[in-house]
Amino acid sequence: MKLFLIRHEHTEVINGEAKLSEKGILQSKKLTKKLRDLKIDKIYSSDLERAKETAKEYSENFVEDKRLREVYRVLVGGPKKEGTSPNRESEDKKRADDFFNEIIENEGNFAIFCHGNIIRYFLNKIIKSKENLWKNLVLDNCSISIIEKNENGLFIRGINLKGSFEEGMELENVYLE
Numbered sequence: 464m465k466l467f468l469i470r471h472e473h474t475e476v477i478n479g480e481a482k483l484s485e486k487g488i489l490q491s492k493k494l495t496k497k498l499r500d501l502k503i504d505k506i507y508s509s510d511l512e513r514a515k516e517t518a519k520e521y522s523e524n525f526v527e528d529k530r531l532r533e534v535y536r537v538l539v540g541g542p543k544k545e546g547t548s549p550n551r552e553s554e555d556k557k558r559a560d561d562f563f564n565e566i567i568e569n570e571g572n573f574a575i576f577c578h579g580n581i582i583r584y585f586l587n588k589i590i591k592s593k594e595n596l597w598k599n600l601v602l603d604n605c606s607i608s609i610i611e612k613n614e615n616g617l618f619i620r621g622i623n624l625k626g627s628f629e630e631g632m633e634l635e636n637v638y639l640e
Contacts, residue, residue, distance in 0.1 A: 464569060464571060464572065464611070464612040464613075465572045465611050465620070466566065466567075466572075466573050466585075466609065466610040467498070467572070467574045467607055467608075468586075468609070468610065469498075469574060469576045470577065470579055470582055470603070470606050470607075470608075471483070471487070471516070471578065471605075472486075472487035472488070472494070472516075472605045473486045473490055473604045473605070475487075480512055481513045483513055487517075488516075488520075491516070491517050491605070493605075494520075494607075498574065499521075501572065502572055503574045504571030505526070505574075506522055506524065506526065506573070507573060507574070507577075508525045508526070508527055508531065508575075509527075509528070509533075509576065509581075510527040510529050510531070510532065511532055511533070515576070518574075518576040525574075525576070528562060530558040530559065530561055530562035531562060531576075531577040531578075532558075532577075532578070533577075533579070533580050533581055534556070534578075534580045535551045535580075536580055536597055537552050538552060538555060538559075539583040539584055539587065539595075539596040540596050540597040540598070541580070541595075559581055563585055563588060567617065582608055583596040583600050583602060586600070586610070586622065589617050589619050602622075602623050603623055606623045606625040607621065607624045608621060608623060608624065609621040609624070
């Protein structure tokens with residue numbers, strides 16, 4: 464089983480909502496061209512517009528899931544934000560854990576279009592780091608991180624894979640066996 468964690472592309476705020484910019488739409492087209500060669504059994508997306516727009520570029524057939532919304536940055540070592548609900552940290556942790564625990568029980572390959580901090584959070588579930596992922600783990604827009612589950616457990620196969628798409632390397636040949 465492989466999880467392809469795909470961060471949404473470049474955004475801009477339009478009428479108070481973050482949506483893909485023109486640059487983001489072009490990035491999305493390039494990225495999804497490379498993804499088409501992979502065997503994906505099911506596609507999930509955050510229900511936020513920027514992630515859905517990225518997923519739609521790949522396929523109209525995806526499952527929206529609120530649990531894939533961005534998580535509070537405190538969960539990955541970021542600073543607290545004044546005015547944030549006192550329950551946000553525990554609520555975000557529960558919904559992210561619920562999704563992760565449910566998905567890893569499945570077999571197959573899954574494309575998951577979501578956001579930077581939730582990807583950091585999922586990766587940290589594997590590496591169990593005490594490091595500050597907020598500052599130390601770069602996840603660019605239009606990048607892919609890969610988690611693999613096999614008979615030996617859960618492993619990270621790639622983080623922030625992006626440059627290879629622009630250089631013309633094939634994701635399947637470089638990162639998958």
